[in-house]
Amino acid sequence: MRHLKAGWKLGRNTSHRRALLRNLVTSLIMEERIETTVVKAKAMRPHVEKMITLGKRGDLAARRQAGAYLMTRAAVDKLFELSPRFGDREGGYLRIVRTGWQKGDGAEKAFIELLGAERVVEEKRQKRAELRAKRAAEAKKAMEEAQAQQQAEGGGEPPAGGEEKE
Amino acid sequence: MANPKRRHSQRRTSTRRAHDHLTAHSLSECPNCHERKMPHRACPKCGYYKGREVLEMEESK
Numbered sequence: 578m579r580h581l582k583a584g585w586k587l588g589r590n591t592s593h594r595r596a597l598l599r600n601l602v603t604s605l606i607m608e609e610r611i612e613t614t615v616v617k618a619k620a621m622r623p624h625v626e627k628m629i630t631l632g633k634r635g636d637l638a639a640r641r642q643a644g645a646y647l648m649t650r651a652a653v654d655k656l657f658e659l660s661p662r663f664g665d666r667e668g669g670y671l672r673i674v675r676t677g678w679q680k681g682d683g684a685e686k687a688f689i690e691l692l693g694a695e696r697v698v699e700e701k702r703q704k705r706a707e708l709r710a711k712r713a714a715e716a717k718k719a720m721e722e723a724q725a726q727q728q729a730e731g732g733g734e735p736p737a738g739g740e741e742k743e
Numbered sequence: 744m745a746n747p748k749r750r751h752s753q754r755r756t757s758t759r760r761a762h763d764h765l766t767a768h769s770l771s772e773c774p775n776c777h778e779r780k781m782p783h784r785a786c787p788k789c790g791y792y793k794g795r796e797v798l799e800m801e802e803s804k
Contacts, residue, residue, distance in 0.1 A: 674785050677784070
């Protein structure tokens, strides 16, 4: 019997829910880890696992079936690229970890990731740190330049005051 | 419209409310930073879960 196996409605009508789940699944395949609410993570899990099963099959028919669900062609390519790493598993490709609560409505948040996404997540984190350092250095340089210019113009006087006198 | 027949005593009110209370969350200890955290969740202090699972935590200024 399928009693109590209804799944999640997520407060949306059928088409809205389908669109949401497709978007979530596509994002997860592209990013390997996404942060969402616990309920959405649980609702999308079976869909992701079905996609990976298609990816493991790897034939043209599977590719077309995946393409009919996923939102972008890039996601289909990525799916068939990453699925072989789950070759020896039969399901359970995902990990959901609760991380805290959302401000505003208090919904419980979690991240959901493909197993083995740690490396990708780590790379992304490093890239982000580098970018942040670069931006901080640029801001510092710009500030120093502005200060130097100020000193050259007014001989130490603030530029706003100088302009008013003229 | 239905109306109360009798006055409701203070005692009745407080007896009814005797069970109205919040219960504290049961907390477990984070094995990484030894802070108290909620079970089955990543630690909000150090971002660890099951010895790994690091969330990006903001460095203290």
